[in-house]
Amino acid sequence: MTRPTSRRTVLTAALAAGAGVVAAAGPAGAAPSRTSSSQAASSLVDNRFWTTHTDWRCGSTAGTRAVPGRRPGLVISTPAGSADYTDPHTGTTTTWEYASWTSPVHRPAVPATEVIASWNAATPEGTWIQVELRGSYSDGTDTPWYVMGRWASDDTDIRRTSVDDQTDGKSTVWTDTFSVDDAASGLRLVAYRLRLTLHRTPGTRLTPTVHRVGAMASDVPDRFTVPASTPGAARELAVPRYSQNVHVGEYPEYDNGGEAWCSPTSSQMIIEYWGRTPTPEDLSWVKPGLADPQICHAARYTFDYQYEGCGNWPFNAAYAATYEDMNAAVTRLGSLTDLEQLVAAGIPVITSQSFFKGELTGAGYGTSGHLMTVIGFTADGDVIANDPASPSNDAVRRVYRRREWETIWLRTKRYDANGAVRGGTGGVCYVYWPVDPSARQRRVLRSLGLV
Numbered sequence: 001m002t003r004p005t006s007r008r009t010v011l012t013a014a015l016a017a018g019a020g021v022v023a024a025a026g027p028a029g030a031a032p033s034r035t036s037s038s039q040a041a042s043s044l045v046d047n048r049f050w051t052t053h054t055d056w057r058c059g060s061t062a063g064t065r066a067v068p069g070r071r072p073g074l075v076i077s078t079p080a081g082s083a084d085y086t087d088p089h090t091g092t093t094t095t096w097e098y099a100s101w102t103s104p105v106h107r108p109a110v111p112a113t114e115v116i117a118s119w120n121a122a123t124p125e126g127t128w129i130q131v132e133l134r135g136s137y138s139d140g141t142d143t144p145w146y147v148m149g150r151w152a153s154d155d156t157d158i159r160r161t162s163v164d165d166q167t168d169g170k171s172t173v174w175t176d177t178f179s180v181d182d183a184a185s186g187l188r189l190v191a192y193r194l195r196l197t198l199h200r201t202p203g204t205r206l207t208p209t210v211h212r213v214g215a216m217a218s219d220v221p222d223r224f225t226v227p228a229s230t231p232g233a234a235r236e237l238a239v240p241r242y243s244q245n246v247h248v249g250e251y252p253e254y255d256n257g258g259e260a261w262c263s264p265t266s267s268q269m270i271i272e273y274w275g276r277t278p279t280p281e282d283l284s285w286v287k288p289g290l291a292d293p294q295i296c297h298a299a300r301y302t303f304d305y306q307y308e309g310c311g312n313w314p315f316n317a318a319y320a321a322t323y324e325d326m327n328a329a330v331t332r333l334g335s336l337t338d339l340e341q342l343v344a345a346g347i348p349v350i351t352s353q354s355f356f357k358g359e360l361t362g363a364g365y366g367t368s369g370h371l372m373t374v375i376g377f378t379a380d381g382d383v384i385a386n387d388p389a390s391p392s393n394d395a396v397r398r399v400y401r402r403r404e405w406e407t408i409w410l411r412t413k414r415y416d417a418n419g420a421v422r423g424g425t426g427g428v429c430y431v432y433w434p435v436d437p438s439a440r441q442r443r444v445l446r447s448l449g450l451v
Contacts, residue, residue: 120212
């Protein structure tokens with residue numbers, strides 16, 4: 001089958017055009033010549049997350065305070081003021097008290113062409129948060145404050161949303177991704193700050209609690225393929241299997257139903273792998289008799305009302321972190337070896353990739369953007385994935401050829417079935433793990449800059 005076109009193709013098409021790549025002459029879908037990166041994979045990605053009590057006491061505050069404890073956080077102390085917010089998706093104008101925290105300036109080890117923020121927070125009813133980014137360019141100028149998300153775990157106070165039409169002529173925010181418009185020009189983002197604005201119902205003592213905020217900055221070079229990696233040890237994790245296609249036609253108000261739910265379905269698989277599940281009360285809104293109602297729940301609570309889909313990367317991570325003692329981040333990995341290390345430590349990973357039908361043997365479909373869950377590797381190094389684009393839960397486990405899979409995941413440029421150049425995600429993934437990981441898990445996460 002052919003997967004429906006994703007709204008994220010707006011980003012990938014823009015990236016392909018901005019890079020000025022010209023498709024090689026030849027038949028449609030012809031294999032490009034082998035290329036390799038001139039930089040080590042570890043130098044392409046920079047992760048910086050603020051999570052500790054010390055982190056929350058740095059930067060500048062206006063009405064917030066740091067809360068110590070087993071899981072430190074940032075809360076409203078004394079509101080800095082109040083402001084009206086008109087929800088663009090309901091038309092309702094509501095007055096909110098607010099307080100803010102602005103991170104110290106972070107200078108990523110890699111001057112970046114792309115930045116993706118992600119966060120973990122608790123937002124009780126009557127509260128919500130806004131996450132913004134402002135950066136400095138290599139030409140000495142600054143970006144405006146870009147909104148990277150307006151978010152609440154529920155959808156009653158506000159509709160969680162990305163914000164379109166944010167650009168300064170040098171960079172643009174595409175749903176959840178800050179992107180330099182013309183990477184070939186040499187312009188890069190050399191520093192950035194994040195700003196959190198916490199909102200609550202006026203006159204109450206309610207507060208959101210932000211446990212984690214940060215960003216992945218990267219400068220992954222244009223590449224149609226990547227050097228082949230050497231297989232590591234075989235391991236397979238016991239991750240629950242769920243098919244998005246079981247839910248075709250269900251709740252079409254959330255991205256037309258299950259056929260488009262690859263991201264929340266993958267998120268729910270890993271949440272349950274870590275032993276977390278929604279409560280019967282959480283699921284009480286789902287129509288009785290539907291199979292795997294938790295997938296419907298995940299779709300609703302990852303849905304981005306502006307993007308009109310469930311595939312907003314940070315919104316999926318934020319959803320995962322609403323479960324007890326869970327951390328989550330959006331990042332890029334530099335190689336299949338990095339992914340193998342996570343799996344070997346017992347951490348499955350959700351990966352984003354695109355490919356035309358026939359590029360991934362055994363998939364049976366093509367996609368302009370799809371999420372699947374990597375749960376292991378065979379003795380030959382092939383990838384074991386729980387692929388939600390399957391006809392049933394029993395059919396979700398797939399084994400994909402290593403070389404094909406690492407190419408479609410790690411490349412930034414690809415040819416579509418008509419021979420036109422399109423974008424690729426360059427190793428984007430979601431990583432979810434418990435607040436108290438094992439020593440081995442912590443070592444691997446630290447090596448990747450996630451803790």
